[in-house]
Amino acid sequence: MKMKSFRYIFPQTFKSMLANGWMTFAAVMTITISLFLCTLFWLLVINVDANATALEEDVRISAYIKEDTQDYSYDRLYYDILAIEGVEAVEYISREDGLKNIAGRFGNTDLLAAMGGVNPLPDCYSITAESKDHVASIAKKLESFTEIDDIRYGEETVDRLFALTDTLRIGGLILMLLMALAAVVLISMSIRLTVMARKKEIMVMKWTGATNAFIRWPFILEGLFLGLMGAVLALGLALVCYHYALGYIAQYVSFLVVLPLSAVWQTTVLFALGAGLLLGMLGSFFPLARFLDV
Amino acid sequence: MLIQTVDLCKTYKNGLEALHNINLSIEPGEFVFLTGESGAGKSTLIKLLFREQQPTSGFIMISGKNINRLGRKDVVRLRRNTGVVFQDFRLMENSNVFDNVAFALKAVERPWEEIKTRVPEVLEWVGLAGREKENVMHLSGGEQQRVAVARAIINDPLILFADEPTGDLDPNTSAELMKLFEQINAAGTTVVMATHDQDIVEKMQKRVITLRKGRLVNDAIGGFSL
Ligand SMILES: Nc1ncnc2c1ncn2[C@@H]1O[C@H](COP(=O)(O)OP(=O)(O)OP(=O)(O)O)[C@@H](O)[C@H]1O
Ligand SMILES: [Mg+2]
Numbered sequence: 171m172k173m174k175s176f177r178y179i180f181p182q183t184f185k186s187m188l189a190n191g192w193m194t195f196a197a198v199m200t201i202t203i204s205l206f207l208c209t210l211f212w213l214l215v216i217n218v219d220a221n222a223t224a225l226e227e228d229v230r231i232s233a234y235i236k237e238d239t240q241d242y243s244y245d246r247l248y249y250d251i252l253a254i255e256g257v258e259a260v261e262y263i264s265r266e267d268g269l270k271n272i273a274g275r276f277g278n279t280d281l282l283a284a285m286g287g288v289n290p291l292p293d294c295y296s297i298t299a300e301s302k303d304h305v306a307s308i309a310k311k312l313e314s315f316t317e318i319d320d321i322r323y324g325e326e327t328v329d330r331l332f333a334l335t336d337t338l339r340i341g342g343l344i345l346m347l348l349m350a351l352a353a354v355v356l357i358s359m360s361i362r363l364t365v366m367a368r369k370k371e372i373m374v375m376k377w378t379g380a381t382n383a384f385i386r387w388p389f390i391l392e393g394l395f396l397g398l399m400g401a402v403l404a405l406g407l408a409l410v411c412y413h414y415a416l417g418y419i420a421q422y423v424s425f426l427v428v429l430p431l432s433a434v435w436q437t438t439v440l441f442a443l444g445a446g447l448l449l450g451m452l453g454s455f456f457p458l459a460r461f462l463d464v
Numbered sequence: 465m466l467i468q469t470v471d472l473c474k475t476y477k478n479g480l481e482a483l484h485n486i487n488l489s490i491e492p493g494e495f496v497f498l499t500g501e502s503g504a505g506k507s508t509l510i511k512l513l514f515r516e517q518q519p520t521s522g523f524i525m526i527s528g529k530n531i532n533r534l535g536r537k538d539v540v541r542l543r544r545n546t547g548v549v550f551q552d553f554r555l556m557e558n559s560n561v562f563d564n565v566a567f568a569l570k571a572v573e574r575p576w577e578e579i580k581t582r583v584p585e586v587l588e589w590v591g592l593a594g595r596e597k598e599n600v601m602h603l604s605g606g607e608q609q610r611v612a613v614a615r616a617i618i619n620d621p622l623i624l625f626a627d628e629p630t631g632d633l634d635p636n637t638s639a640e641l642m643k644l645f646e647q648i649n650a651a652g653t654t655v656v657m658a659t660h661d662q663d664i665v666e667k668m669q670k671r672v673i674t675l676r677k678g679r680l681v682n683d684a685i686g687g688f689s690l
Contacts, residue, residue, distance in 0.1 A: 171573065178570040370554055371567070377514065378619065379543030380571035382536070 201400025357453025397450025
């Protein structure tokens with residue numbers, strides 16, 4: 171088929187999309203909703219991933235001290251920890267400071283009052299390892315200290331986070347497949363209407379000797395346009411939602427790593443537009459297949 | 465020989481044998497009527513000839529090629545060399561005369577400059593000069609059929625197939641349309657037309673192929689026979 175022939179093809183596409191306007195609208199809305207949910211999921215997954223990666227790089231270990239530990243043991247403990255191979259620095263964080271830190275991260279200034287005046291936190295040593303390779307061995311050593319109750323460090327959380335990402339990925343994949351299916355069905359329905367409305371024209375084209383490509387292109391374009399419109403709307407919605415979510419997270423849960431809009435928009439745009447166009451292509455494929463078997 | 469059918473049989477899925485062992489040949493430039501009573505198989509034969517349907521057995525040769533064994537490219541080439549006209553015109557209702565005719569040239573991807581000059585030429589040729597802008601639904605039946613004919617011949621086909629093109633027209637309008645067909649034939653296009661209109665066949669004195677219950681029963685120049 172000649173490139174120039176697209177000037178005969180474009181008008182066909184737009185005429186038929188306008189002709190069954192409400193179906194076009196329904197198809198675009200379905201694609202918008204499904205791609206919107208998919209895009210939000212995508213944003214969620216890349217952010218959880220970013221958090222996991224950030225934690226993986228984290229070289230800090232928190233060692234919580236048992237309630238009944240005598241004051242004089244604190245100094246000895248400090249030096250014992252400092253003596254562990256790979257420890258770079260040890261910082262003491264009292265339970266009061268710990269609570270203040272947490273309050274700061276969540277943007278809540280009066281956490282103590284909110285918890286009924288009881289501070290549930292123990293005292294803690296915050297240990298910085300020389301590198302992340304040392305974190306696991308340091309944690310292991312710390313476990314043998316009788317004064318230490320509990321140890322928290324990145325890798326543990328990382329494992330849990332990665333498990334979460336996996337769940338999210340699988341759940342997201344299923345959700346995306348269902349959404350994609352709905353979108354393809356709606357696009358197919360919309361294009362099937364066009365095919366029905368233009369049955370006579372398709373027949374005339376066939377008899378006059380139009381190539382299959384020439385006959386197919388208006389429908390492929392219709393699918394692509396439906397997909398594209400849905401994708402653009404979904405993207406707009408998703409990015410606006412993301413923008414507001416960022417503001418909210420920055421204010422209330424500042425310890426979470428959240429990727430700024432500037433870091434995610436390129437991949438998100440690619441993802442949404444790619445998905446939209448792909449769904450559009452798929453949707454236009456089925457309704458036409460049986461008409462073209464010449 | 466332009467068209468040749470060899471032991472052509474068509475049995476529909478419901479078991480009905482619409483055509484049985486049809487052997488005929490048509491030379492370039494001929495004007496051929498296909499007659500027979502209702503249900504004789506005229507439409508079926510036309511459909512096989514323009515490859516709308518495939519025969520159950522036997523085959524059709526056009527210009528030395530078996531049209532039932534063509535690749536995609538050759539099917540397109542065959543269709544560009546054949547025009548088809550139907551009883552019910554099959555025009556695009558919401559479009560004007562120009563767009564209906566231009567559609568056939570667009571479909572085969574001719575340049576716009578050519579379409580602009582060629583469509584008025586053909587409309588003049590079928591007696592619709594200057595009617596480009598009119599909506600086809602506002603035309604009379606005879607005029608609508610002329611639009612359909614213009615669309616069928618605008619690509620200069622070697623063969624024009626017509627299935628009851630006068631079926632919905634009154635006798636005078638039919639006679640006018642047949643004059644147009646004669647002109648088209650005189651210009652070199654082979655015409656194969658299915659009809660059960662006795663008057664037309666009698667008047668034209670062309671070759672007449674008669675079918676009865678799916679069998680070829682008569683093939684002669686001249687009058688109508690059943
Ligand atoms: N698609 C089909 N499926 C089953 N039977 C069919 C089909 N098309 C035609 N027939 C049958 O085949 C036979 C021949 O039909 P055809 O349409 O070729 O006749 P015809 O000569 O064109 O008749 P008419 O003058 O009424 O148009 C008829 O008995 C018809 O009922
Ligand atoms: Mg018939």
